Amino acid sequence: MTPAPVSDAKAAPLILVLDEDVIARTAVAIYLRECGYAVIEASAEPDARKMLEAGKYDIDIVICATRDLRSADAFTFSRWVRAAHPNVRVLIAATIEKTAKLASDICEEGPHLRKPYDHPALLDWIKRLRK
């Protein structure tokens, strides 16, 4: 496939989820897509920077899970996002519980397609998958 800009980048608010834990990242991404958001999944901070700097993706929110990233890296990254992309909202989550709650809160304020399930169910799902 020839890479090309994603045409529907602004069809729905776009969230970049940066999480080194593939299980948590996948579950949160599925949840947010069911809420009606478009989601970019980044497994590492350089990948997240790449998508923010690409200029093709109008990213509205970054969820930065810090439990696996070194906290200095996470805060450096969030400061960089706020400086380089002041229109992007940065949300930091230090625990899986916080990540699930953030996703649920975003879902409440989002495109209002539907809230697929409450965040305790999302959290429970992540924990089961991670076993």
Next chain:
Amino acid sequence: MKIESVPETARQSALNVLVVEDDIEIRHILATRLREFGFTVCEGSNAAEALRLIHAAIHFDAVITDVEMPGDMNGIALAEQIRAGRPDVKIIVVSGTNVDQEVRRRGMRFFMKPYDLSSLVEFIKECSPT
């Protein structure tokens, strides 16, 4: 997703596809396109992530994997490992290097980059029981 523990509303009837690609932009574009075709798509950035998703009891009908990826395992080795544990999963190997013979010898399908997405989609749809 076809997962026992998943909340009911997350269950999809669409075919589940796992895209394994280390280049985030290529992965995102391919995954987005496949979602537009109605597939449920999960993403892994390397073989270790792909295996973690598979071992988490997520059922995938098809796996699309790049060959060259960082880490201890390339896409062909990943494909072989998946095939060994999940022989029912359709494996599609993609690369900018022609490894068609090597992949076909293992009973898998190869698409050389840049490939025609519609051909890839048609091949995945063959997973469907209907």
